Amino acid sequence: MKNVFKLSLLVLIFTLLSCNDDFLERVPETEIAVDNFFSTEEDLSIYINSLYSFPGFGMYYDDEASDNTATTGNREIKTIMTTDANATTITSGWDWGTLRSINLFLANSDRANVSEEIRSHYNGVARFFRAQFYMDKVKRFSNVPWYEDVLTTTSEDLYKESDSREYVIEKIFEDYEFAVNHILENQPTGAINKWVSLAYASRNALYEGTFRKYHHELKLEDSANTYLQLASDYAKQIMDSGNFSIHKTGNVNTGYSSLFNSQDLTSNAEIIFANIHIANLKNSGTGATVFGNYEMSPSRDLVASYLMADGTYFSGQSNYQIKTFVEEFMNRDPRLRQTYAFPGWELNYVSNYSSGSTNYVQQLNKNFTGYHQIKGFINNNDPDYRNEIDVPVLRYAEVLLNYAESQAELGGISQTILDITINELRDRVGMPFLTTTVITDPVQAARYPDVNNPLLLEIRRERRVELAFEGRRLDDLNRWKSGEILEKEPLGLYFPNLGKFDLTGDAINDIILLDASQSIPDITNREKNSLGITLVYYRVGNVGESVDVYLTNGTSGYVVATPERGAFEDPKHYYRPIPASEVTLNSKLVQLFGWN
Numbered sequence: 107m108k109n110v111f112k113l114s115l116l117v118l119i120f121t122l123l124s125c126n127d128d129f130l131e132r133v134p135e136t137e138i139a140v141d142n143f144f145s146t147e148e149d150l151s152i153y154i155n156s157l158y159s160f161p162g163f164g165m166y167y168d169d170e171a172s173d174n175t176a177t178t179g180n181r182e183i184k185t186i187m188t189t190d191a192n193a194t195t196i197t198s199g200w201d202w203g204t205l206r207s208i209n210l211f212l213a214n215s216d217r218a219n220v221s222e223e224i225r226s227h228y229n230g231v232a233r234f235f236r237a238q239f240y241m242d243k244v245k246r247f248s249n250v251p252w253y254e255d256v257l258t259t260t261s262e263d264l265y266k267e268s269d270s271r272e273y274v275i276e277k278i279f280e281d282y283e284f285a286v287n288h289i290l291e292n293q294p295t296g297a298i299n300k301w302v303s304l305a306y307a308s309r310n311a312l313y314e315g316t317f318r319k320y321h322h323e324l325k326l327e328d329s330a331n332t333y334l335q336l337a338s339d340y341a342k343q344i345m346d347s348g349n350f351s352i353h354k355t356g357n358v359n360t361g362y363s364s365l366f367n368s369q370d371l372t373s374n375a376e377i378i379f380a381n382i383h384i385a386n387l388k389n390s391g392t393g394a395t396v397f398g399n400y401e402m403s404p405s406r407d408l409v410a411s412y413l414m415a416d417g418t419y420f421s422g423q424s425n426y427q428i429k430t431f432v433e434e435f436m437n438r439d440p441r442l443r444q445t446y447a448f449p450g451w452e453l454n455y456v457s458n459y460s461s462g463s464t465n466y467v468q469q470l471n472k473n474f475t476g477y478h479q480i481k482g483f484i485n486n487n488d489p490d491y492r493n494e495i496d497v498p499v500l501r502y503a504e505v506l507l508n509y510a511e512s513q514a515e516l517g518g519i520s521q522t523i524l525d526i527t528i529n530e531l532r533d534r535v536g537m538p539f540l541t542t543t544v545i546t547d548p549v550q551a552a553r554y555p556d557v558n559n560p561l562l563l564e565i566r567r568e569r570r571v572e573l574a575f576e577g578r579r580l581d582d583l584n585r586w587k588s589g590e591i592l593e594k595e596p597l598g599l600y601f602p603n604l605g606k607f608d609l610t611g612d613a614i615n616d617i618i619l620l621d622a623s624q625s626i627p628d629i630t631n632r633e634k635n636s637l638g639i640t641l642v643y644y645r646v647g648n649v650g651e652s653v654d655v656y657l658t659n660g661t662s663g664y665v666v667a668t669p670e671r672g673a674f675e676d677p678k679h680y681y682r683p684i685p686a687s688e689v690t691l692n693s694k695l696v697q698l699f700g701w702n
Contacts, residue, residue, distance in 0.1 A: 108370040108382070140210070144217040150228040153211055157204070157235050158298075160499050161577065162381050163392045166366075166482030167402060168577030174408045174570075176475055176596040176667035179401035183580070183592065186679055187672030192702055193683035199246045200685050202253075208236045209256045223290075230288035234303045237281035241310045244274055245581070246682045248324075248698055252277050267694035272326065275314055279336065282307040286340070295372050295382065301344055302379045305500045308340035308508045313585050316515060320556060320587035323677040323699065334512045341509035344378070345526070350502040351375045358536035363444035366481050371496040378500035385493040390484075392492050396575075397447070397483035398459025399469055403667050404446060404477040404575075405596035409434055410549070411570055412442040417538030421549040431468065431476070431599045432611045440535040445574055447478040449611030454485045455492075467616045468599070468609045470644050470655045475598030475667045481575045503531055504578075507569045514562040524561075528568050540564055554588060589674040598665030601657060606641065615641060621661060622647035675700070 143149050161168075171181035182198075185191060211232045215225055236254075243250045249268040254277070257264050285303040293299040315333030318326040344350060353376040355361035365371075371380040383390040395401070410420050415437040420426055432449045435442065442448070453466035460483075462469065470476045484492045510527035513519045521542050529539040546560040550567055557563055569582065583591055601607065606615035618633065618641045620626065626643040633641050647653040648660040649669045656666035683701035 108372050108384075140214050141217075144211075144214040146218060147220045147224055147228075150211075150215060150218050150220065150225075154228055154231050157207060157211075157232070160379065160381050162497055163390060163396070163482060163495075165497060165499070165577045166396050166479070166575050169575050169579045170402045171592070172579040172583065173405060173591050173594065173596065174574060174579050175405055175479075176403045176598075177401050178474075178668070182682075183679070184672070187592065187674055188670065189672075193686040193689065193697060196683050197685040197687070199243070199682060200688050205236065205239050205253060206256060208232050208239065209254060212236075212254075213256050226288040227290045230285040230303070231298050233281040234285035234289065234298060234306070237278045237285065237310075238306060240274060240278050240281075241313075244271060244278070245313070245584070247684060248681055249696075250274060265692040265694060268696065271324065272329070275333075279307070279311070279333075282310075282340075286343075296380075298379075301347070301349065302500060304340045304344050305378050305505055308337050308344070308505060311337035311340060312508050312512055313581060315512065316585040317587075319515065320585070321677065321680065331516060334515050337508055338512040338516065338518075341505045341512065344502070344505050345509065350378060350505070352503060352506075352530045352534050353377075354534050358440050358534070359443070361534055362441050363481065365498050365501065367484055368496055368498075369491070369494040371498055374498075376502045377498050378502060378505070381497040381499050383494055383496055385490040389493040390495045390497070392482075392484050392495055394455060394457040394460040394483065397478050397480060398457070398461065399471050399474050400459045402479070403475040403596075403598070404479050405475060405667075406477070406598055406600070406664065407594070407596060408570070408574060409442065409446065409477065411567055412439040413537065413567075414438060415440075415537070419547045419549070421547060428600055428602060430602070430607070431609055435611075439537055439571065441571055441574075445479065445481045447480050449609060451480070452485075455483075455487050465610070465639070467642060469642075470599070470617070470665060474665075475596060476665045477598060479575055503572055506530060507565070507572065510565050511562070511569065514559065514565055519561055528565060531568060531572050540568070553591065554586065556587065584680055587676075587680070589676060589679055593671050593674050595669065595671050596667050597658070598667055600664050601646075601662060603662050604646070617642045617644060619655070620645045622651050622653045 144153070169175050170177040170179060171184045177184065182196070186196065189195070212229060215229055215232070218225060240250070240252070248271045251263070251266050252269045252274050253263065282303065286300060286307060289298060289300045289303050291300045311333045315330050315337055318324060318333065319330035353361065353365060353374055355364060365374070365376065368374065371377045372382065382388070410426070412420065414420055414423070420438070423429070435448045447466065447468070451466055452464050453460060453462055454464060456462065468476050468478065484495050486492055506527040510519070510523060513523050519542070524540050524542065532539055542561060544560050544564055546563065550563045551557070554563060554566065557566075566586070570579065583589060601619060604619045604621055606618045608614055609616045614635050614637055616635065620643060622645055624645065626645060629640070632643060635641060644654040646655045646657050646661065649656045649666055656669070657663045658666055678700040681699050681701065683697055684695050689695045689697070
C-alpha cells in the first residue's frame, strides 16, 4: 500500500514544486491576480494542499512540562509558572496569516469550473482548517475577533474588539458541521476526508464541553452538555461507519507499540490520519532525543497510573510509594513496557542522546528522572528505516475515549458503552475489562477532587495511559481545570539508601550510589559486577549540592528532576495574554483573567 502512496506523494510533491513559481505569480499575497487562479480543480487542490499542517515526530515531545514528564527545556507553561510573566514577555499565538489564506480561498472558490460537490468538498476542507485555526485561538485567549472575510489594510473591522467565546465557538462548530457534511469520504491516502474532520470535531467538542463544565469563571456551565453531546455524536458517527477498528496483532506485548514504530500505517484499521514518511523523499525527522538525556524525562507519577496486570490499582500494592525500579515494572499493564524503557530493555540505536550499549542500564543524571521514553523512539540503527516511520496523528482509540468520556459526563455511561470503548483498548493488551461496579481509587480521586464518579475517574486514567506522550495531556489538564497538578515536581526512581542497585532485572548490580562527601574512584579502581561489567558510580545529595543526582532525602528517596515547578494561578494560567504590542495597535482588545 505504501508503494502506491509513494507514487501519489511523488506526483503531489512535484506538482507543488513545478507549480510553485507559477502559483506565486498567479496568487500573490495581494489580491491583484486572483482572477487568474481558482479556475480548475487542480487550482483548488494546490491551494488547499498549502494549508496542510499536521504533527510529525514532535508530537512525542508535546507532553513536556505536564505531569507526564519533567523538562529542562524552555516551555511556555513552565516560564509562566516560574517567572513574573506578562503580555510583554508572553507574545506568541496572535498571528492571523493562515486565517487570511483560508478566507481568501473561500472568497474565490466559486470561480472554479467544477461541480458543486467538488466545490463543497474543498470549501469543507478550508472550513475545517478555519475551525482548527480558531479552536487553537480560543484555547489560548478565550475571546478573539472572528473574521470570515479577507481583510485589507483599509478594512473597517481590522481593529475591532474581540468576539465572545460563545460566539466564536458557535462559528467554529458551524464550520465543523459544514466540513463533516461536505468533505468527501473517500480521498487519497494522506488527504483530509470526512472521518478526519469528524475526529477533530469530536476532540474539540469534548474540550469545549468539559471546559465549560469545570471552568466556572466562564459562567457557561449551562451550555456544557450541548458540546458534550456533539462530541458523543461525532465520535459515534465514526464508530458506526465500520471503517475503523482497534489494531490488534494477537501479541499483547508488542501490538500497542507497533502503532508507533511502523513503516506503513496506510492500511492500518486504527489510523484515521497518519503523517506518512518515505525515506529520502519525505524523511520522518525522528531522532534519539525523545529517549535520551536531553530535555525531557518521564515521571514516576505516570508510571504509577498504569494498573496491575490483574486490573487492580498500583496504589493498592503494599508500600507502592517505595517500589524500586525493577519492582515497578512487575505484573503491570503491558502498555507500560511499550511506553517506558523497562528493566532489561535492549538499546540498539546509540547516538548523542541515547548513549550506552545494548545491555542498557538506566542513566541517572542531574535534572533527569532516570526513566526513559521509548514510545516514539525508533530503536534501529538504519537511518533509512527510521526515516520511513509514519506518525499516527489521529487514532480510532482517541475516538473511543472521546465517546466514553462524553457519555460519562452526560450521565449515559453503561457496560455496553464501556465494552465498545475502554474495553476494546484493554483487550488489545490483555487487560481485565472495566466494569460499572469499579471501586474508587483514592489516589485518582485525590488527583481530580471535582469528580465523584469512579467510572469517569477510570476513563481519565485510561486516556492518560493510552495517549501518553501523544501531546494530549496539557489540553486534558486544562479542560478538566486541573492545572494545580502542574505544581507538583515530577519525581524519578526511588532508592531506599546508598549502595549498589540492580536496574536491569537480572539480580546483578549495575550502579552504585555514593554520599556527596565521597569521591568516585578512577576507572581502573571501580568495582565490577559478576558479569565483569564496571558499575556506574553516582554521587548523590540534596538539591543544590555539587553532586550527580539529587534525591529527595539527600541519601535516599526519589530522584529529583525539576526542583521547582512554580505556582499555577487559577484561572489566569489557563489562558494567555494578548501580546502587549497588539493591544497598543488596537485599544479595543481587552486582556482577560488578570493578564496585563
